[in-house]
Amino acid sequence: MHDIRLIRENPAAFDAALARRGVEPISHLIVEHDRVRRELQTKADVLRAERKRLSGIYGQLAARGEGNTPDALEFKDQSIKIAQSLSQIEKLQAESADVSTLLEGVPNTPAPEVPDGMDESQNVELLRWGTPRSYEFTPAEHADLGPALGLDFETGALISGSRFTFLKGGMARLHRALAQFMLDRQTEKNGYVECIPPLLVKDEAVYGTGQLPKFSEDLFQTYISFNEFFKDVLKELGEDAVIVETATQKQISTVKQLIDRLKARQAKSPEARRWLIPTAEVSLTNAVQGQILGEAQLPLRMTALTPCFRSEAGAAGRDTRGFIRQHQFEKVELVSITKPEDSEAEHERMTACAEGVLQALGLPYRKVLLCTGDMGFTARKTYDLEVWLPGQGAYREISSCSNCGDFQARRMNARYRPEGAKGTEFVHTLNGSGLAVGRTLVAVLENYQREDGSVDVPEVLRPYMGGLTRLVPLA
Structure with a gap:
């Protein structure tokens, strides 16, 4: 705001x-x-x-x-x-x-140093870390390499549809190891406080961080009074009614009217609706919703490992193959709440914390400053970290770290009182991925693969894997 x-x-x-x-x-x-x-x-x-x-x-x-x-x-x-x-x-x-x-429908204004541009082609590369490995064979993409190791796309689709994946065996353990390693690093080394926040949130929460009202189609939502809806259906159609393919036009029309009535009722009663978080940014940032903090409490640094849920309505047709763009995935989120004069330095610090995970894993990456046309709605300035994927022969986003200034704070009415002052000021909020677990798994598979289809486990992950040094195709 x-x-x-x-x-x-x-x-x-x-x-x-x-x-x-x-x-x-x-x-x-x-x-x-x-x-x-x-x-x-x-x-x-x-x-x-x-x-x-x-x-x-x-x-x-x-x-x-x-x-x-x-x-x-x-x-x-x-x-x-x-x-x-x-x-x-x-x-x-x-x-x-x-x-x-x-x-509420107007995006944040960009910081002066953000480059002008229409899309990702006009982002500015700031640095590269690490040297992509040379292979004596043609490296495979994770979507081809993963299934033999336990990355089961077919079972995920059978259970839940497209963009869902079923992990098993060593693959599931590697995913868990990555998540725990990231969380431990951000808490033990970087000073973030570990949190376990709600996964279902109210309208005010997703409004505060900017997903509502403009991006509601990118979210999943649930209704706690859906049973009432089905009671209404049975009441209207008769308790012995069964909706089958041969349903009459009148029955179909009645159901549609009831659905519209339900939506209208839910719109008038937001308490009956919850949203599945697209990222823990929503829950963590809203921890200060409506509060007046003391200056001594800042900065607040919070982290959480959570499932994230996205409908990907705005990304139709993109990355439909593989494990990169899923409806459900896990991420270690970083959120900072700071004084206005400290947010730029905090942005650099947060990005460095995310970079540290990639460096510890030995994954080559580049740091990019997003142009005005590629930034998120609430961002004032954003750095993307893009990891090297040899199977694709390209750098792909694995973390996005944004300084939102006071934009989200105004929507949440989150303030602080400077030492000795009578009045209050809005805090600044920042968020970033430290990192997206699934995309990091993809990067490990592609960068540590062997010609025989096995994958070496990065050294820093081996304590989390019970000493296992390599993933081999399942029997």
């Missing part, structure tokens, strides 16, 4: 910043709606004060037994007219566009 005061004071600068992200000028709409809202509020406040004054005078006259005198009745009549005018003002307030509704 943006600061409306800054938009009022310098609308041209606001539009110029958003233009770098390809957003059409919008400040004039925001400022005009804000002007109307404030004018209506001022009129309403004046009318309420006058109504209160007149009611008080009439009340005093009535208490003295003078309630029916011409003067008293005049005060009463004026009070009634003011109440009617106030009702009209309140109606206009209800009908006027809410400025926050306009602002």
Whole structure:
């Protein structure tokens, strides 16, 4: 969310910043709606004060037994007219566009040093670490190498459909080892506090971190009152009704109407709905939702290993083969809550913490500064870490670390009180992957593969694997 005061004071600068992200000028709409809202509020406040004054005078006259005198009745009549005018003002307030509704769909403004660009082709590479290994054979992609080792795409699809995978044997253990290694490193070496947050969250949480309302289609949601829906279906169709392929048009129409009714009821009652987290960023960042922190509490550094759930509605057709883009995956998330003046340094620190995992695993990668057209909705500045995949002969994203400034904090109303100050300021929020476990598994498989189809276990993971040094094809 943006600061409306800054938009009022310098609308041209606001539009110029958003233009770098390809957003059409919008400040004039925001400022005009804000002007109307404030004018209506001022009129309403004046009318309420006058109504209160007149009611008080009439009340005093009535208490003295003078309630029916011409003067008293005049005060009463004026009070009634003011109440009617106030009702009209309140109606206009209800009908006027809410400025926050306009602002909630506007992305964060980019930091000055973020390069301009339309897409990932215009990102800027900052560094490369490690030298890709030379092979005496043609390295296989993980999707070809993995199935013999326990990366079972067919069973995952059988159980849940596309973009789900079933891991077994040494592959499942390697996945667990990677996750535990990452979590231990971020807590023991980098000072993050381990958390186990909820996986199902309320509307306010996904709104606070920017997934709602604009990106709802990329999320999975669940309803806790779905049983009521089926009761309604049976009530409408008869308890002995069975919906089969030969259902009548009337039955189908009735079910559709009931579904629409359910959606409407859920929209009016958000408490009956929960969202599956697309990343632990949602739960961890919202840990400070609505709070006023003390300056001494900052920075807060939290980490969590959680399943993540994404519908991938915005990525249709991308990475449909293999383990890179899944509906369900695990990730070690990093979240920091800082003072505004500390967030840039914290961004560098967080990215270095993610890089440290790749370096410890001996995985070549590059660090990229995203251009304005490739950044996420809430980000002010983002670094991507892209790991080398020899099977694909390309670098692929494995971590994204973003500084969101006060953008999410304003949506969550998360503040802190500077030492000795009476007022409060919004905190800055940062998030990053430390790392995505599934994509790291892919990188290990491709970088540590042997010609016979086996895969060496990186040395730092061997204690987590019970001393196992190599994965071999399952019997």
